[in-house]
Amino acid sequence: MTVEKRKLDIELKLRRTLLAAESWLSKKTVLSIGKILTVTIFILIVLGPILYLLLQIIVNWKEIQTAVFNDPILGNETFTIMLKSIGLSLKIAAIVTVFDIIVGVPIAWILARYNFKGKNILDTLVDMPMAVPTSALGFSIYLFWGTNNGISRLYNSQVGFTSQGTMLIILAHVAFTFPYVTRSIKGIIMDLDLKLEKASRTLGAPPFTIARMISLPMVKEGLIAGTILAFTRSLGETGATLIVSGVYQTAPVVIVSWMKGLKIPTTAFLAFILIIISLLLLTSVRIFARKVGLPWNTVFPRFERKLSSKKVARTRNGVSLLLFFVFVFIPALFVILFLFQWWNKSPFSGDPQAGMIYQVFQAPDRKLADITQALVTSLEIALIVTIITIIIATPMALLISKMKNKKLKGFLDTLVDIPLVIPSSALGFSIFFLWGTNGMHILSPGFMMMIIAHVSFTYAYCVRPLIGSFDAIPTMYDEASSVFGASKITTFRTVTMPFLRNGLIAAAIMTFTRSMSETGATIICMGTERTIPVLLVDFFEASTFPAAAFAATILIVISFILLIVLRSVTRRTKNE
């Protein structure tokens, strides 16, 4: 009896202390300090490096000008390379985006509107290239199209279908960017009011015309958002591009290679230009996306009726799926097949030393130890980054979601999106620049700097969905809680958090996956330690393909598992 009573007493004391602490934290001044802290951390980790880079470019303009335009030996050769690489990057991104729309929109339509066996599997497969590290994806695509192991076997050729270069870069980029288009419009198509389509049906419009004039204009904003993401991802991608580019260097690849040669001033300038281009794209889309109409009001009744026939629809669906499988799915997973081909010997010469078993487990350079070490580093970084990012991103998401000043809210909202569109190698470089010897001189490249770099590019991936989760919680629950006497922080703990649980898990997995798979920023900030996507690039460059295939397969398996967990969590959220 007395034990029982003492327990109750302790419980009461603890609860009262907690409530008192929470009510102290809910004080206006304390909350304001919290808000300021949240924004400060955001500026320090995400915006700071970019601003610092900008500042340094202006302050050290003379030095940069000499290095870029008037080098005593090279003249303006550096600038020429720079322009060429940016031109190539933009050209590739544009072509890739067009393909993304051609492949991505019909697949989104199929996934949203048709019911068939295996739809769920197709849905997962479409998302997969977003989760798989691009270096693994690029390697697999290179093996499929660019070597004599893949497609060229079908017609018994000794060389690949295409060599490293623009073509291969485009093939690789389409594979991992088209899901951004599909994903950003699939949900919107599913939520469209079918009544509108039925109404236009009764007025005599054929399905194709309805899709074009009624449904597509409504998904316009989603489509633009997806397109811009696809474009910027293509523009800024490093991991896959390093593998498939050969001598044709895109801008992010140039950043990495200059950085390796420690050409700091020129790298700074190129990173700066890439950042400016991405920011211009982001803001112009934010400003103009709503104003751009789809000015296609002419109807071609006969032609469109033909396009709407069942036969054409079936062909179109078939072709989109075929494109998906031939250009995305098979090349993306080809590396696994390759791994089995080269398991213990070369399929061509039969040489066991060219096989995976020898290269990974038996060769004197102890690749297995490297792989294990890199895997552990990758997992450690991903875990730490996820924890830090969740802790600093949640208050930011709450702040943005609850903000009443519409203008300020829109401004913060745009700021948060910045790391999404900036090439990660440029972002990584600016972090190196701010924190390293050229800036505050706190860190040198290595584990800590990698963590800061990863936090800064995963931040947006974490904040964005959390804002959505906060917005989805009806305000009446907050109000009810405070009416019954709970302070703001108590309300957050007892009411908001339970609603947020699945959203938090989903954001954490997204962050973890992104951190696991990033290459560009990691290469710049890494020092001597390797993460597994970077190790894969190293193996590739050392031409030990079977070992690279082994590392790629591990990466693919891990990301696949994460993706499936993520999907089950988000589906549960929807059902609730």
Add this chain to the structure above:
Amino acid sequence: MSEIHFKHVTKIFGRKVEAVKDLSFIIEDGEYISLIGPSGCGKTTTLRLLAGTIMPTKGRIFFDNTAMENISIQDRNIGFVFQHFAIFPHMSIWENVAYGPSVRGRSKIDIENLVEKALKSLQLSDKAELYPISLSAPEWQKTALARVLASEARILLLDEPLGALDQKIREEFQVFLRNLVKKERLTAIHVTHDQAEALTISDRVVVMNKGQLVQIGSPTDLLFTPNNIFASFFVGESDFLVGVVVDDREKYSEVKVGNNIIKVKNMGIERGKRVVVAIRREFFQIEKVSVEDKTRQDSKLNSLPGVVIQDQFLGLLKRIKIKLENQQIIEAKIHAKNPIHFKEHDNVRVIIDPDSARSFNYPKEGIVSALEM
């Protein structure tokens, strides 16, 4: 004691939107008050001002002589029933009801007693372990009320609390709610768009329009003696006859409407002034007249001649539309079982009960803008 006093309260949203304008009234302890008015009239804003989710721009609110401006929501000790109940979906019914005392730091034993008592008085004891998802709307409603009781609030704010219930259950709940509030001696403020509900449930009703108080009074006051045009228009249904006071005696005045003179209750309007006479549609009596009778006005009957232009069946009532001599169209609501059958083109006389006719000064801005919502 929980007396609520509004003193010249004004709430402005943004820069211009005056949601509530110079609102002053007193709610007595233990009173059941309803706020009604067209949408956007400021009734929900008034409730939110009471709850403390928003603060007045001008003026003060007192609970028992304590000014509320520096007292935050969680310290006001009010109970709030939301339109959609806001039952926390991740807590069991028991946990929902225990929420108030537990976040206020009450001891476990106190919490248990309070929750058991609240659940018992709402007949929810057997549902305590269930989660909201397995309950019905009326049970959510009860949970919301139990949660208020357990929080020991003395003031109960209800925002369209019955809006999400079916008509039948709603009527049962009106009685239930009133009895509960009276039994627990709470002061209740109830916002609704349903006049019948307000008239059934409350001790007094506050009618609001455009952020201002139109009339506050008992249900019978509002229904039978509205004290301005808007109140008589908004509560129930009225028709308005425009005329001039031609004579005023002690109890009744005579008003000239068109070419006819009718006798109405004297409400202190001087001779020669234009008046608006408001009459409830249910209070008109109609009689058929023959063609010879048509021109002869029987002053004893206090009536106006007219012609039936439409006869409509409404269920328990019939609506008869009549065009008066001055071309104005009025509607009379009579019992559906009325033995006389009125049809189009029938000549009728509309008999007016002088005691239930209310007359007001003709508004400067005209009738239409006086009735604008």
